[in-house]
Amino acid sequence: MGIDKKSEPLNRVDGRAKVTGKAKYFAEFEVPGVTFCVMVTSAITRGTVATINTKTAERAPGVLAVFTHLNMPAIPGWAEQGNNSKLPSGGEKYRMLGSNKILFNGQPIALVIADTLERAQHAASLVTATYNKAAHNTDLLKNKEKAAMPPRLGDYSRGTDKDAHNTAPVKLKADYTVPVEVHNPMELAGILAFWEGDDKLTVYAKTQGVKSTQRTLASAFKIDEKNVQVHSEFVGGGFGMGLRTWPQEVAVAAAALKLKKPVKLVMTREQMFTLVGYRPYTIQHISMGATQDGQLTGIYHEATAETASYDDFTEGAVSMTRFMYACPNVTTKYRIVPLDRGVPIWMRGPGEATGAFALESAIDEMAYKVNMDPLQFRLKNFAETDPERNKPFSSNNLKEAYQLGSEKIGWAKRNPAPASMKDGEWLVGYGMSTGVFGAHRGESTCRAQLNTDGTLVLQSATSDIGPGTSTAMVQIAHEVTGLPIEKIRFELGNAAFPPSGSQGGSATVSSVGSAVYDVCTALKGILTEAGLTFDNGAVKPAAGKSDSLQDVLSKQNKTFFEVTKSSKGGEEQGKYSMYSFSIHFAEVRVHPGTGVVRVKRVVTVADSGRIVSPKTAASQMIGGVTGGIGMALTEEGVIDHRFGRFVNNNLADYHVPVSADVPHIETIFIDKPDPYTNPMGSKGMGEIALIGFSAAVANAVYHATGKRIRELPITPDKVLSA
Amino acid sequence: MDDQLKNEEHTGTSRRSFLKKSSLITALALTPDPVLKAAEKGVDEQIASAIETMPLNVMINGVKQSVRIEPRVTLLDLLRERLHLTGTKKGCDHGQCGACTVHVDGERVNSCLTLALTTEGREVTTIEGLADGDNLHPMQEAFLEHDGFQCGYCTPGQIMSAVCCIREGHASTPEEVREYMSGNICRCGAYSNIVDAIMDVKQGGKKV
Numbered sequence A: 001m002g003i004d005k006k007s008e009p010l011n012r013v014d015g016r017a018k019v020t021g022k023a024k025y026f027a028e029f030e031v032p033g034v035t036f037c038v039m040v041t042s043a044i045t046r047g048t049v050a051t052i053n054t055k056t057a058e059r060a061p062g063v064l065a066v067f068t069h070l071n072m073p074a075i076p077g078w079a080e081q082g083n084n085s086k087l088p089s090g091g092e093k094y095r096m097l098g099s100n101k102i103l104f105n106g107q108p109i110a111l112v113i114a115d116t117l118e119r120a121q122h123a124a125s126l127v128t129a130t131y132n133k134a135a136h137n138t139d140l141l142k143n144k145e146k147a148a149m150p151p152r153l154g155d156y157s158r159g160t161d162k163d164a165h166n167t168a169p170v171k172l173k174a175d176y177t178v179p180v181e182v183h184n185p186m187e188l189a190g191i192l193a194f195w196e197g198d199d200k201l202t203v204y205a206k207t208q209g210v211k212s213t214q215r216t217l218a219s220a221f222k223i224d225e226k227n228v229q230v231h232s233e234f235v236g237g238g239f240g241m242g243l244r245t246w247p248q249e250v251a252v253a254a255a256a257l258k259l260k261k262p263v264k265l266v267m268t269r270e271q272m273f274t275l276v277g278y279r280p281y282t283i284q285h286i287s288m289g290a291t292q293d294g295q296l297t298g299i300y301h302e303a304t305a306e307t308a309s310y311d312d313f314t315e316g317a318v319s320m321t322r323f324m325y326a327c328p329n330v331t332t333k334y335r336i337v338p339l340d341r342g343v344p345i346w347m348r349g350p351g352e353a354t355g356a357f358a359l360e361s362a363i364d365e366m367a368y369k370v371n372m373d374p375l376q377f378r379l380k381n382f383a384e385t386d387p388e389r390n391k392p393f394s395s396n397n398l399k400e401a402y403q404l405g406s407e408k409i410g411w412a413k414r415n416p417a418p419a420s421m422k423d424g425e426w427l428v429g430y431g432m433s434t435g436v437f438g439a440h441r442g443e444s445t446c447r448a449q450l451n452t453d454g455t456l457v458l459q460s461a462t463s464d465i466g467p468g469t470s471t472a473m474v475q476i477a478h479e480v481t482g483l484p485i486e487k488i489r490f491e492l493g494n495a496a497f498p499p500s501g502s503q504g505g506s507a508t509v510s511s512v513g514s515a516v517y518d519v520c521t522a523l524k525g526i527l528t529e530a531g532l533t534f535d536n537g538a539v540k541p542a543a544g545k546s547d548s549l550q551d552v553l554s555k556q557n558k559t560f561f562e563v564t565k566s567s568k569g570g571e572e573q574g575k576y577s578m579y580s581f582s583i584h585f586a587e588v589r590v591h592p593g594t595g596v597v598r599v600k601r602v603v604t605v606a607d608s609g610r611i612v613s614p615k616t617a618a619s620q621m622i623g624g625v626t627g628g629i630g631m632a633l634t635e636e637g638v639i640d641h642r643f644g645r646f647v648n649n650n651l652a653d654y655h656v657p658v659s660a661d662v663p664h665i666e667t668i669f670i671d672k673p674d675p676y677t678n679p680m681g682s683k684g685m686g687e688i689a690l691i692g693f694s695a696a697v698a699n700a701v702y703h704a705t706g707k708r709i710r711e712l713p714i715t716p717d718k719v720l721s722a
Numbered sequence B: 001m002d003d004q005l006k007n008e009e010h011t012g013t014s015r016r017s018f019l020k021k022s023s024l025i026t027a028l029a030l031t032p033d034p035v036l037k038a039a040e041k042g043v044d045e046q047i048a049s050a051i052e053t054m055p056l057n058v059m060i061n062g063v064k065q066s067v068r069i070e071p072r073v074t075l076l077d078l079l080r081e082r083l084h085l086t087g088t089k090k091g092c093d094h095g096q097c098g099a100c101t102v103h104v105d106g107e108r109v110n111s112c113l114t115l116a117l118t119t120e121g122r123e124v125t126t127i128e129g130l131a132d133g134d135n136l137h138p139m140q141e142a143f144l145e146h147d148g149f150q151c152g153y154c155t156p157g158q159i160m161s162a163v164c165c166i167r168e169g170h171a172s173t174p175e176e177v178r179e180y181m182s183g184n185i186c187r188c189g190a191y192s193n194i195v196d197a198i199m200d201v202k203q204g205g206k207k208v
């Protein structure tokens, strides 16, 4: 069982559609009679809408309706979902336009629907509101006393000496800050919804999970899941923001039902800062102890993150610390602080990226304290088995990755002393870090249809936000059946296909790929029974048989063979600790006069099992590193806490990396199959590409300057004032 | 003619029936008072649309488009919402991301910052008009080969921008390409592949 050969680099199977503009994203489907929705949002952060005047807007040309809390059609499933009293935030559920209450700045207070986009935009500008303002809290630092343990994540502790981090011969205590970061996929969020009658809903959605969107809508409108069609074939990036079906998307569907017309909402970039999640502002405290010769004796890691007043968003900021190093005493805690903010959502690498910045910075700091090379220090504290679960790793090629990466970047050739290297007037620094993320595999189902002409069509209700899912799936099917790539088509982004999980947590290839593997294997069995076989890229009569595929199908009165297989991991999933690993090496230049940091060179090594699709996998790595450059140097959602409002909610002021910020990135794959994760031997890739990278940059800045920046992003002012 | 029809349909039947009975001239000739009365009767929408639109004649991808549009309509929204040329993308609507890049008379512009009426008599090329039939433009080929994208949403804008980057003479070195392509954001982070693709086309010497 399993695929043992290396995969060929393949151009994307859906690439042609993307370079010709033919790929259709949710807002681009032509639906006759479509109407346009524009949202009016709250100018205050907490309180109530006192009055709202929609008269002028309603009379503006082309306007079909203006919905506010006064006339919003009821969403039946919203009446009863959830139990607020259990939330540590103690707040009430957020029900958009369900009442006049304002829970965060930028909350929609009206939906304006008109026959053209411009008319909807103009009419939205005519809606006016007055408010009863209440005091608000949006600043985590001023509300730390509200920190509470989230119901979904308890404290962790191992070892007999809880105080080891405090009593060790060498101690490090440091605080690290990761600011609000916003996913900002290039495609604007929204939805296009229409109904047939009052119980059949069709949506074109921007979602990372067509099935979860289907479930959310079905339960909101209390209709059968089968009556909700969700289409999402192309998604213009997600990075986590598409893991929820957001309230405004449900509200648009409700408006479409009421108006009996198709309604399309394309949010503004500004609205995407408040209404589709973000990486929560998180402060972290690490206390670390080691012996003089560099053996870790204790780590204490506490992270405190913001959440909404109405939700208990929780992520794995402290999970890496629990198992990454062979340290006998480890304690981790995660706390959430409810604020008057929209709810966060996992953003690429999610909490692990936040945690890795702190842990991998601290490891670097400790290495310098004990006078060791940071790479040697990591090797000295290397965990051969998972110290958290006391299980062997299903595969762990970190040592090889450390070696390959360090050779490539020229780690040994650098002068390890801080502030010792120069290139003209620029200071030169090298930094490294480790990234890790669970190699998850969920249950997934795939249908295969082998047609008379020998083409193979595979279908699964998964999504693709860009990593190249179809390409990887076609590649797996090709490797199992031997059929040429051109004869295989993988279809996704349709909730009517056999069920799969959402695209998140780097689990798609492992989960859906296993279903593809299994269904292709099952198809082989069906062919054998029919006296046929896959032979040299075609379906041929089996040895001693003469009927062709066409003959066999026509004798059976069929036009195709079909089979559907569901696939999930077995008991090996419990026996081993399964993780993907990455090592990032960054070379930076720091300008001593201006404090500007430039990433000059990157080498990134992935130990993510067998690489199923080398070309798209390399792109995922460079994409993650690029996101990491933003996290390290430029990205920060800045809130003016006096108003509880973002001051940089646009792409001119919130700086995602542009081409000039990104150097050539070298990617190295260990490309060794993991024996236990799945039949392909693959492990996930999307998260590890980013996790840890910001620490590599921070560590390189330290090496260049001798200055330790513990608060992201590393902007020139921080470098100069450190 | 066809396009005119399309446009009328788009703004709804009420407007079409109004246009049958009336004309732009008569609509303009109405004094404010009757307009007000008409508004009370609920026909202000028809009047407004009749007097608020202007004719536009523009060549888009070699096809002459004659439409009536409101002056506030951007080239981007004209392409996407009225002509259904959705290859051109909206990423910000503020000239901050480059997703909407098209060529107007051969130069790259942000179509979200371009009022459609300003393209009267001009030639617009969008991603849909770049290939020669089934033969991809060399830049499209290079993006495919170098995997210069992931989600593909910024891609049409990147490709349109990249073509001009070479035409303008701003693709001598990778550093120069990075500088002159920095108006096109790719959140998936395909930049290093995009730079490789552009250098490849530049060095291949094919006419872009």
Ligand code: FES
Residues within 6 Å of the ligand: B089, B090, B091, B092, B093, B094, B095, B096, B097, B098, B099, B100, B101, B110, B111, B112, B113
């Ligand atoms: S949509 Fe025009 S620049 Fe962003």
Ligand code: FES
Residues within 6 Å of the ligand: A186, A236, A237, A466, B148, B149, B150, B151, B152, B153, B154, B155, B185, B186, B187, B188, B189, B190
């Ligand atoms: S390919 Fe996704 S934004 Fe560029």
